Amino acid sequence: MKFLRGLLFTVIAVIILILVVAIFLPAEVNVSRKIMIAKPVQHVYSMAVDFNHRTKWDPWLKMDPNAETNIVTVDGFIGSKYSWKGNEIGSGEMVIQEVKPNEYIKSSIKFFEQDSEGVVEWMFKEIDTGSEVEWKFSSNVSYPIGRIFGVIMKGMLKSQLDEGLKGIKKLCDNEPYVMFKSDPPTLGDLPEIYALVLERKGNMKDIKKIMEEGYTLLGTELKNQGLEPVGPFFSHYISYTENGDVELEIGVPIPERGKASGDLVTREYPMQKVVMTHHYGPYDKLMQTYSKMQDYIKDNGISINNTAWEFYLTDPSIEKNPNNWITKLAFPIE
Numbered sequence: 001m002k003f004l005r006g007l008l009f010t011v012i013a014v015i016i017l018i019l020v021v022a023i024f025l026p027a028e029v030n031v032s033r034k035i036m037i038a039k040p041v042q043h044v045y046s047m048a049v050d051f052n053h054r055t056k057w058d059p060w061l062k063m064d065p066n067a068e069t070n071i072v073t074v075d076g077f078i079g080s081k082y083s084w085k086g087n088e089i090g091s092g093e094m095v096i097q098e099v100k101p102n103e104y105i106k107s108s109i110k111f112f113e114q115d116s117e118g119v120v121e122w123m124f125k126e127i128d129t130g131s132e133v134e135w136k137f138s139s140n141v142s143y144p145i146g147r148i149f150g151v152i153m154k155g156m157l158k159s160q161l162d163e164g165l166k167g168i169k170k171l172c173d174n175e176p177y178v179m180f181k182s183d184p185p186t187l188g189d190l191p192e193i194y195a196l197v198l199e200r201k202g203n204m205k206d207i208k209k210i211m212e213e214g215y216t217l218l219g220t221e222l223k224n225q226g227l228e229p230v231g232p233f234f235s236h237y238i239s240y241t242e243n244g245d246v247e248l249e250i251g252v253p254i255p256e257r258g259k260a261s262g263d264l265v266t267r268e269y270p271m272q273k274v275v276m277t278h279h280y281g282p283y284d285k286l287m288q289t290y291s292k293m294q295d296y297i298k299d300n301g302i303s304i305n306n307t308a309w310e311f312y313l314t315d316p317s318i319e320k321n322p323n324n325w326i327t328k329l330a331f332p333i334e
Contacts, residue, residue: 030138031157035165038130043177045102047168048122048133051082053175057167059160064088076291077105094120102126109137133168135161180281180323182289185296188276190309190330193231193269196221196258197251204244211235214250221264227254232328236269237308274309274330275302282322286310289329303334 037044047053051071061067067086074080076099083093090113098106105122118139125132137157198214215233222229231253238247251267260266275297279289290308297304311328319325 030136031161032134032136033158033161033165034132034134035162035169036127036129036132037169037172039172040177041102041124041126041131044131044133044168044172045105045122045124046177047171047175048124049077049096049099049105051080053171054082057164057171059163059167060084060089062163076288090114133165135165137161180279180285180288182280182292183278185275185277185293187302187333188274188330190269190272190274190276190332192271193234193251193253194256194258195231195234195251195253195267195269196227196260197236197249197265197267198263199247199249199265201245201247204240204246207246211250215252217264218250218252221261222252222254224261225258227258229253230255232311232313234312235310237310239306240308272330273333275304275333276328276330278313279327279329280323280325282325283327286327286329293329293331297331304331305334307332 047057051073054071055061055069061069061084064086067084067089070081070083072081074096077096078099080096081093082095083091085091090111092109092111094107094109096105096107098104103124107120109118109120110116111118116139118137121134121136121138123134123136125134196218198217200210200214202210218233229252233250233252236249236251238249240246249267254266258266275293277289277293279286296302309328309330309332311330313326313328314324316322316325
């Protein structure tokens, strides 16, 4: 009996000690780590904000290399989701809530097994030698056990965040930086065009192949007819759906003496009022410029006819660096 009584008193004392100690422990876990990376801030930001790069540097995936991941990206990145499920690291998801390009990223994070939530933040600052990057995690913890585990977890998180920052630095050092930007959208006129055109239907996942084949046919026909283009090659999107199905015309402006041949037809387009801009950089970043144009259209109450034009002002067969490509984009106004 004395042993049991002593054991009971010991347990009670431990519980009281836990309750008392926990009172003085923080109700929130905050861990922040920094690193200097000798790369432009735009480069580092792009590696952190795009979840498609995450699996290349995530420190927790190194702990559980067989973990499953799922990535859903959204134009503009807000709403992009990264989820994981593994034997060692459990399961959860992270969703981007706020971005300030090249400055700040804020994401919510959930850990399903622990039924807990937190906030992940990235801060980017341009310095003379490159970029200063800060990665921060914060989460409220319950009283009393959560506060005690929070102190233990804080030490582990410091080393894990340091490992992740080293990983993203290594990725930035090894991955070429893809630059892109766009002019502010404006209203303007699209001049009338007489063109040799190829009509096509397909899905955006196959668009590169569709265009390569189309422009090869157009180039061959230009030679056969002895014609010189009088403007840049273009794509005219007639319709497109949410699942990526598109109907488009691939064409090149020509002198009026050009003629139809096989699948190729001649077409005259009248002058059109448009919302337009210029995109500088690779084609796989065009959607971000389109998103800016859509915001401009919405903010100014403009009605468009749901078609779109792309004029390729730079020939990729001559200029190999996609950072130097220039594309003119236009939405015709109703």
